[in-house]
Amino acid sequence: MPYVLKHAGSSELFACRLVNRYELDYFGVKDWADESAAREEKDAFLAGRGVPDAPDWVIAELEEMKLKMCNVKLRNDPSNRVYVGGDGTIRVEKR
Incomplete structure (x- = not known):
């Protein structure tokens, strides 16, 4: 399974x-x-991307199909943010 931040x-x-x-x-x-x-x-x-709160980002395992779905839901739009809840629910919000 893939690992994400x-x-x-x-x-x-x-x-x-x-x-x-x-x-x-x-x-x-x-x-x-x-x-x-x-x-x-x-x-x-994270340092290369200037992330100030790097310790707050943890490594998490994510099913490959959920990762693909997250990318689909982002719609290649940098103004979108994707969240995965404890129950596995994916939601997207505009920045």
């Missing part, structure tokens, strides 16, 4: 500009294939 206080998943395997830019949820890679890269990744 989830804000401990709000349950928001970290989304940003990314590049897919076809080298196309898109706005989506940042994920890693394994937990060790996520742990190693988390701090540098």
